[in-house]
Amino acid sequence: MDMKYVPTTCPYCGCGCGFNLVVQDKKVVGVAPWHRSPVNEGKLCPKGNYAYEFVNSPDRLTKPLIKKDGKFVEASWDEAYKLIVSKFKSYKGDEMACLSSARVSNEENYLMQKFARAVLKTPNIDHCARLCHASTVVGLAGAFGSGAMTNSIGDIGESKCIFVIGSNTFEQHPLIGRQIMLAKQRGAKVIVADPRFTPTAKQADLYMPFYSGTDVAILNCIMQQIIKNGWEDKEFIAKRTKDYDKFKEVVMKDTYSLENVSKISGIPAKDLATAAEWIGKAESSNVLYSMGITQHTVGVDNVKSTANLQMLTGNLGKRGGGVCALRGQNNVQGACDMGALANVYSGYQSVIVPEMRKKMIDAWGCDIAEGKVGLTVTKLINTLADQPGTIKCVYIMGENPMISDPDLHHVEKGLKNVEFMVVQDIFMTETAELANVVLPGACYAERDGTQTSTERRVQKWRKAQDPPGEAKADWQIICELGKVMGYEKQFPFKSAEEIFTEVAKVTPSYGGMDYTRLEKPEALHWPCPTKEHPGTPILHKEKFSHPDGLGIFTPIEFKYPAEVPDKDYPLILTTGRCIWQWHTGTMTRRSENLEREEPTGWVEINPEDAKALDIKDKEMVRAVTRRGQIDIGARVTKDIKKGEVFIPFHYAECAANLLTNNALDPVAAIPEFKACAVRLEKIAEAK
Ligand SMILES: Nc1nc2c(c(=O)[nH]1)N[C@H]1C(S)=C(S)[C@@H](COP(=O)(O)OP(=O)(O)OC[C@H]3O[C@@H](n4cnc5c(=O)[nH]c(N)nc54)[C@H](O)[C@@H]3O)O[C@H]1N2
Numbered sequence: 001m002d003m004k005y006v007p008t009t010c011p012y013c014g015c016g017c018g019f020n021l022v023v024q025d026k027k028v029v030g031v032a033p034w035h036r037s038p039v040n041e042g043k044l045c046p047k048g049n050y051a052y053e054f055v056n057s058p059d060r061l062t063k064p065l066i067k068k069d070g071k072f073v074e075a076s077w078d079e080a081y082k083l084i085v086s087k088f089k090s091y092k093g094d095e096m097a098c099l100s101s102a103r104v105s106n107e108e109n110y111l112m113q114k115f116a117r118a119v120l121k122t123p124n125i126d127h128c129a130r131l132c133h134a135s136t137v138v139g140l141a142g143a144f145g146s147g148a149m150t151n152s153i154g155d156i157g158e159s160k161c162i163f164v165i166g167s168n169t170f171e172q173h174p175l176i177g178r179q180i181m182l183a184k185q186r187g188a189k190v191i192v193a194d195p196r197f198t199p200t201a202k203q204a205d206l207y208m209p210f211y212s213g214t215d216v217a218i219l220n221c222i223m224q225q226i227i228k229n230g231w232e233d234k235e236f237i238a239k240r241t242k243d244y245d246k247f248k249e250v251v252m253k254d255t256y257s258l259e260n261v262s263k264i265s266g267i268p269a270k271d272l273a274t275a276a277e278w279i280g281k282a283e284s285s286n287v288l289y290s291m292g293i294t295q296h297t298v299g300v301d302n303v304k305s306t307a308n309l310q311m312l313t314g315n316l317g318k319r320g321g322g323v324c325a326l327r328g329q330n331n332v333q334g335a336c337d338m339g340a341l342a343n344v345y346s347g348y349q350s351v352i353v354p355e356m357r358k359k360m361i362d363a364w365g366c367d368i369a370e371g372k373v374g375l376t377v378t379k380l381i382n383t384l385a386d387q388p389g390t391i392k393c394v395y396i397m398g399e400n401p402m403i404s405d406p407d408l409h410h411v412e413k414g415l416k417n418v419e420f421m422v423v424q425d426i427f428m429t430e431t432a433e434l435a436n437v438v439l440p441g442a443c444y445a446e447r448d449g450t451q452t453s454t455e456r457r458v459q460k461w462r463k464a465q466d467p468p469g470e471a472k473a474d475w476q477i478i479c480e481l482g483k484v485m486g487y488e489k490q491f492p493f494k495s496a497e498e499i500f501t502e503v504a505k506v507t508p509s510y511g512g513m514d515y516t517r518l519e520k521p522e523a524l525h526w527p528c529p530t531k532e533h534p535g536t537p538i539l540h541k542e543k544f545s546h547p548d549g550l551g552i553f554t555p556i557e558f559k560y561p562a563e564v565p566d567k568d569y570p571l572i573l574t575t576g577r578c579i580w581q582w583h584t585g586t587m588t589r590r591s592e593n594l595e596r597e598e599p600t601g602w603v604e605i606n607p608e609d610a611k612a613l614d615i616k617d618k619e620m621v622r623a624v625t626r627r628g629q630i631d632i633g634a635r636v637t638k639d640i641k642k643g644e645v646f647i648p649f650h651y652a653e654c655a656a657n658l659l660t661n662n663a664l665d666p667v668a669a670i671p672e673f674k675a676c677a678v679r680l681e682k683i684a685e686a687k
């Protein structure tokens, strides 16, 4: 028997844990600990442990498929490419759009945006970061000049006070949750603010349940208390920041008094005061946040408020401090870094700055898309649905918007308006079903590449087995398409490493990296501009990334979500995830050990609300919003605040996104997944 261990990086969340893939007779059969990974030291969460199970699933895509008379028929790669090229060449750049993927490697994201901009000449390239941390990228770049998590994962364990707001860290970033426990053992105080009493909240020293969408009020109130008590870091404010007075004027308003914010948020005034005292007096304090902060029409305001708090208390550029924006997907950080965003090339080089565009034209040796901001994922879907005929052709790699985007009836209408759609995935998804051509991709275990975790650590994937059937690595498919489109010179790559060499050349923050340096288990954190540079685990140590080196305070007023409860829809609906499932379920629902734990969706409802509606635990109920309705089992539990319900979005059979609101943050264009108005009905009574 031929057996080997191949060390690689987990394909699920942004923690970036390392593990060994166990390969037997050339097939991946298991996962074993890789103790040398400094991120997780051999420990894994359930998804990491079972990350081998979907790899050899019998329904992996193995051949290109072309839709003929409404049915998919197997085709050769040549046939598929021929059809795609004839169609791609028939549209103008502005009539096309590409979606890249936080599931695939840096190299592949780089190539996808290059393909969109250099081959299709379209500015329309984006990916699911738009649904996730778009508000972080905008908000933290505004405050600090750089839109990434400021500190490293290991650093969280060193903090003296951890304030978790809008992150269910123990379920969604379990190996970062481990750092919270380490900090706690070392004496840190842990504060969790969440509408749900999550497994994370259960470990808190202070838990503050509140109504979804009231984060700005809460953060302003805490900051008002800090200022009133003189706990702010006056030296840090004076030396390293600007616009403090304008900011102070707003937070000191009566609106943000303990009493008033207690009414707005539902948190007792004494708890808000305690939180302010713990944060204000701690030697070091960090903020951990994720989707509870970002997925709102005020997502950017929320993010900037966390930045305000950390500047106010001088908790930036030091150990145990920071704004820890926990990036979600394995490579969402990298997909952003690589320029798979509507407004930037790789390294956040703006498409509207003529010198940046010139730099890319010179590097790629061809004309490229006009220097204007393209359509974001959310605006693309709106354009498809509401202005049919504007965008005619869409190429989607590794995304499943038919389950993951808000207001699915609207998404379906939009995607059905597309004349020609190509989907590149590892499984037949709800989105792929609507495509004209489906291309079979290799999965993480079947190729080399790099991915960048939430702490900006660039780590390797190492190939452990061949892809099934005729499936190919995403980078290989894009290169072949580039060539048949006539761009041989731009897509000459024979390996992921060759692509990385080009990435390093044109992306200043990755400039000093290469495959040899990344081979070490600890890899490298960007920015790493030169070959001698050791990488940067903590950002903003001496100065911020703005040209004048200063951090910027922003005055922010509280606004309610776009849709608030009323007589017809009297409850707040919030949505999210559970530990066992991953997003649209394409991988975890094919994993026996994970699927068994939570095989379908549910709606969490507080016992008092359930009683008023005569709803019993486990009873099927109907959830109705202005956008749609689903039938779903009730989970009656005190773990959710009265007045609010929660539905996980993993399950096609009771898809939460049939209900959600696609109202967008005006700057970041992220949808309000975390708050809309809903009504629950007993099914027997529902018409
Ligand atoms: N098992 C698993 N892990 C994952 C994922 C997965 O699908 N499954 N997805 C990954 C991805 S891409 C991401 S982005 C992360 C997301 O990670 P998280 O953001 O931690 O996950 P969510 O469940 O979306 O939401 C987090 C918490 O926000 C709370 N919340 C709801 N409304 C509000 C609000 O108005 N304000 C605040 N402050 N909190 C609110 C919810 O109750 C929930 O507990 O997880 C990553 N990890």
Ligand SMILES: Nc1nc2c(c(=O)[nH]1)N[C@H]1C(S)=C(S)[C@@H](COP(=O)(O)OP(=O)(O)OC[C@H]3O[C@@H](n4cnc5c(=O)[nH]c(N)nc54)[C@H](O)[C@@H]3O)O[C@H]1N2
Pocket: 101, 102, 103, 104, 128, 129, 131, 132, 133, 291, 295, 328, 329, 397, 398, 399, 400, 401, 403, 404, 405, 406, 424, 425, 426, 427, 429, 441, 442, 443, 444, 474, 575, 576, 577, 582, 583, 584, 585, 586, 587, 649, 656, 657, 660, 673
């Ligand atoms: N209601 C609600 N909706 C949400 C959220 C929420 O909190 N609430 N969260 C949002 C967030 S934060 C996110 S990140 C999005 C996620 O949204 P999506 O990215 O659409 O969700 P995934 O299920 O991760 O889809 C990834 C696709 O990539 C495919 N894939 C996996 N590996 C590979 C590969 O190597 N190559 C190729 N070509 N394909 C591959 C998978 O099979 C899957 O179809 O969902 C968003 N939607």
Ligand code: SF4
Pocket: 010, 011, 012, 013, 014, 015, 016, 017, 040, 043, 044, 045, 046, 047, 048, 049, 173, 174, 175, 176
């Ligand atoms: S914490 Fe995240 S990266 Fe680590 S094993 Fe779990 S899913 Fe994978």
Ligand SMILES: [Mo]
Pocket: 131, 132, 133, 328, 329
């Ligand atoms: Mo995400």
